[in-house]
Amino acid sequence: MTSGQPSGADAERGRRIQYAGATAAVLVLVAILAGWPTPAGLVTGVAVLAIVLCATVDLVEMRIPNVVTYSGTAFVLGAGAFAGLDVLGDAVLGAAIGGGILGVMSLISRGQVGLGDAKLSVLGGSLVGGTYVLPALLIGTLSAVPIFLGLLLLRRIHRRQAMPYGPYLSLGFVVVTLVAGSVFTR
Secondary structure, rough: OOOOOOOOHHHHHHHHHHHHHHHHHHHHHHHHHHOOHHHHHHHHHHHHHHHHHHHHHHHHHHOOOOOHHHHHHHHHHHHHHHHHHHHHHHHHHHHHHHHHHHHHHHHHHOOOOHHHHHHHHHHHHHHHOOHHHHHHHHHHHHHHHHHHHHHHHHOOOOOOOOOHHHHHHHHHHHHHHHHOOOOOOO
């Protein structure tokens, strides 16, 4: 490898991140055009972008960045504080339920479900609120099952192999946000 030239694996990783970033940008643009051009909608769009970014990094690097989950959660809860106590309360309840469920899953599974997934669920739960965090987690989990089973049947993975869970969790949070709205847009 020559100095300054990325290796094939690094170039491929860069392309994946670019494609995912473009997808996230389109997703946020569509969401904004679909009726979120308000301050509440823009807060929702930024939070969705943070969730999609977490999914992207998890897919490529098998980790969920703390800087995104921490700052995204602080952003949502801070915006919730400005929106009113009812919005803030719903966001805190969603964060507690989402993070609590995935935190317990991480402990029970001895790390098979990572703490990054729990932190992502805190962020996603704060966005969808206490009422919709369980449907979001269910959608995310159920969306992972056919992929995992298909890869097992095709012998592309083995049963104990680590797989990124963040993209599926993110899918659940984004679907619920698009269908039911966020704590800000309801």
